[in-house]
Amino acid sequence: MGVPGVSSFVEEHGSFFTELRVRDTKLVIDGSSLYHQLCFASAADFRRGGDYGPLAAAVGEFFGSLRACRVAPFVLLDGGRGADDRKLPTLKGRAAERLRAAHGLSRGEGGCLVPLLTREAFVQALGRLGVPFLQCFAEADREIAGLANRWGCPVLSLDSDFCVFDLAAGYCPLSHFQWRSVRPGEGAAGCYIPARCFSLERFCGHFGLLNKRLLPLFAVVKGNDYIDLAALEVFFSKVRLPGGCGAGKGGKHARLQGLLRWLAQFAGPAEAVDSLLKYLRKHQREEIRELLCTSMEDYTPSDVGLEDFFQNGRYECEAARKADLPQWVLDALAKGKLAPFISDALILRSTFLHVQVENMQRPSAHSTALPIRQVIYGLLLKVSQNTEAASPSKQTSELPVVCEFDRLQKTLKKTFVQAASLPPDFCDDHFPLDKLIEVPTSCRQTLLLETLGVKMSLLESIPSHLQLPVAVTCHWICCSEPKVKLPQLKALLLMIVSGELHRITNDPDPTAVRAEDDTIAYNEFLKWKEKKLHNKDFDLDAAHSFCQWQCCLQMGLYLNQLLCTPLSEPDLSRLYSGTLVHRLYQELKSTPSVENLFSSSPKMTLLYQVLLNTVTSTVSPEFFQKPASCKKKKASTKKKKTTRCAIPQAQRVCNVNRFASLAVDD
Numbered sequence: 001m002g003v004p005g006v007s008s009f010v011e012e013h014g015s016f017f018t019e020l021r022v023r024d025t026k027l028v029i030d031g032s033s034l035y036h037q038l039c040f041a042s043a044a045d046f047r048r049g050g051d052y053g054p055l056a057a058a059v060g061e062f063f064g065s066l067r068a069c070r071v072a073p074f075v076l077l078d079g080g081r082g083a084d085d086r087k088l089p090t091l092k093g094r095a096a097e098r099l100r101a102a103h104g105l106s107r108g109e110g111g112c113l114v115p116l117l118t119r120e121a122f123v124q125a126l127g128r129l130g131v132p133f134l135q136c137f138a139e140a141d142r143e144i145a146g147l148a149n150r151w152g153c154p155v156l157s158l159d160s161d162f163c164v165f166d167l168a169a170g171y172c173p174l175s176h177f178q179w180r181s182v183r184p185g186e187g188a189a190g191c192y193i194p195a196r197c198f199s200l201e202r203f204c205g206h207f208g209l210l211n212k213r214l215l216p217l218f219a220v221v222k223g224n225d226y227i228d229l230a231a232l233e234v235f236f237s238k239v240r241l242p243g244g245c246g247a248g249k250g251g252k253h254a255r256l257q258g259l260l261r262w263l264a265q266f267a268g269p270a271e272a273v274d275s276l277l278k279y280l281r282k283h284q285r286e287e288i289r290e291l292l293c294t295s296m297e298d299y300t301p302s303d304v305g306l307e308d309f310f311q312n313g314r315y316e317c318e319a320a321r322k323a324d325l326p327q328w329v330l331d332a333l334a335k336g337k338l339a340p341f342i343s344d345a346l347i348l349r350s351t352f353l354h355v356q357v358e359n360m361q362r363p364s365a366h367s368t369a370l371p372i373r374q375v376i377y378g379l380l381l382k383v384s385q386n387t388e389a390a391s392p393s394k395q396t397s398e399l400p401v402v403c404e405f406d407r408l409q410k411t412l413k414k415t416f417v418q419a420a421s422l423p424p425d426f427c428d429d430h431f432p433l434d435k436l437i438e439v440p441t442s443c444r445q446t447l448l449l450e451t452l453g454v455k456m457s458l459l460e461s462i463p464s465h466l467q468l469p470v471a472v473t474c475h476w477i478c479c480s481e482p483k484v485k486l487p488q489l490k491a492l493l494l495m496i497v498s499g500e501l502h503r504i505t506n507d508p509d510p511t512a513v514r515a516e517d518d519t520i521a522y523n524e525f526l527k528w529k530e531k532k533l534h535n536k537d538f539d540l541d542a543a544h545s546f547c548q549w550q551c552c553l554q555m556g557l558y559l560n561q562l563l564c565t566p567l568s569e570p571d572l573s574r575l576y577s578g579t580l581v582h583r584l585y586q587e588l589k590s591t592p593s594v595e596n597l598f599s600s601s602p603k604m605t606l607l608y609q610v611l612l613n614t615v616t617s618t619v620s621p622e623f624f625q626k627p628a629s630c631k632k633k634k635a636s637t638k639k640k641k642t643t644r645c646a647i648p649q650a651q652r653v654c655n656v657n658r659f660a661s662l663a664v665d666d
Helices: 006-012 031-042 052-068 088-106 118-129 141-151 200-205 212-222 229-238 251-263 269-277 282-299 306-312 318-323 327-334 340-348 365-381 392-398 433-438 441-452 464-479 486-505 516-530 540-562 578-590 592-596 602-616 630-645 649-654
Strands: 017-022 025-030 071-077 133-135 155-157 171-173 193-198 350-352 401-408 411-418 662-664
Touching: 006 251, 025 031, 025 141, 031 052, 031 071, 031 118, 031 155, 052 071, 052 118, 071 118, 071 141, 088 401, 088 411, 118 133, 133 306, 133 327, 141 155, 141 282, 141 306, 200 212, 212 251, 212 269, 212 282, 269 282, 327 340, 327 433, 340 350, 340 365, 340 540, 365 401, 365 411, 365 433, 365 441, 365 464, 365 540, 441 464, 441 540, 464 486, 464 540, 464 602, 486 516, 486 540, 486 578, 486 592, 486 602, 516 602, 540 578, 578 592
Parallel strands: 025 071, 025 155, 071 133, 155 171, 350 401
Antiparallel strands: 017 193, 171 193, 401 411, 411 662
């Protein structure tokens, strides 16, 4: 995010900051920066797929500190890529960086990688805490700046773009926002959070008479998320920047400082652009002028009235109006009830699938969730089954295609995936996308469950808030390659039970009755967690399998949201802990008695058995059996192929051709 080199340069010059005591104010928060910061601060191990409980706890502590200082937070999150998709090259570059980081982590190297469901866990935490938030239609920077200026309050972020915006009350970097160190006030003043605020005036003053209106041009020429640096290298090769810009003449920030001093000679942006263009070839000048002017507008605070959203829930912006999406979809996107993945698929027919710490020699973990994604695309792009009478080739050609960016081994590739055709209840002439919310709940629930390959009768004994994760687990078992091992399934279910036990024993409701045996079981579980793990080896194949489960859960969540939640949405903070599930798996392999971890609680023991019986009932009794001999092994392999190559029920209903995608090198 932001302008390369600006954050480190600013950090080296403490004189650019003023001290700030944050209290009794509104505060506009860059949600994307915040959840990244809290994720990295709360995660000890990035290899095992994330621990969403500590993240949710950190979110709670953060907003608790704000509340103690009477700070009213308003969180703005980035949305989709927008109809113009101007950041596509940047996003591909970042996806490639994440892929390299994931590969390094898989080999035991250091590094950081945001777990797959971090954003969803963050949004859920905001909802539980009652923190007002808005998911913008596209990138949130201009809306953040506009809202902060209208309210005259600071911006909290880690994006160096906010060093360029002209902000009335300034920009507070998260790295200087000491929310864990709330200080008592003096006299009648209440407590406050010590912070530092970036001063645009001091920054410009450092470069003489630099007009702050020139900073957007500086950001664009230096290179931000929207501009192609190669187009301006001719300028840098010819211009003589003040102070020099070579090695040894100003160090790593020489070009940055030289460019700012060069800009300081101009009265305003128009004059500076004219001078810059003289260094370029004549046939390029007008095209580059238009590109520069368009890109500089990205640093103009938005005039969208976001106060209306926080007062009455209506968010309207020009880009959303031009997209011509159904009103309920726009409302759901703004309230974070639909993910940016949905708007990207709908508007751009293009999506990014985020890599995890996987076995790079195997197909992407996202391949297990392909049938779910195809149904999502079918709902968004509305393919009818009325073409059944047509020839198969004609029917196939009429299926919309979505471009997915995913990994092929260690390389980012794009794959074209056909949307699923839908059952009659969801065809264009019955319920187009704008009428999807009017489809009876039972029909929406049936489509969700058939996509996941289960029936509601199978889930009736499962607590309502666990029905979606259990249905997803059934899909995972049937579609994973390589086949899920029984200890992996048991570890996953024991992890889910531990989350339930935590919920019951830590429920803040004072009227809730806590059974003594549940408390005993929870304390025994905590003692078990404190014991040192003898085998700390990282099992990459197990990690790959659990990555597949998270991919299925993510797409199960998205499909459930798109169908207006016919099943309850699970609390991710109590549902998945990568550290715990890996430990459980390791111990189950050597100490099967760990399966009795919650035996002192009859309720938790029963829940575990119900979960296990429900999931295993969806596969054949031989599914988890190990072959006893070479001959039996061949027979088992044959049977396994029969089980796994049979078209799941969801695909029969939705007429999905899961092999209809075409991989193309990017």
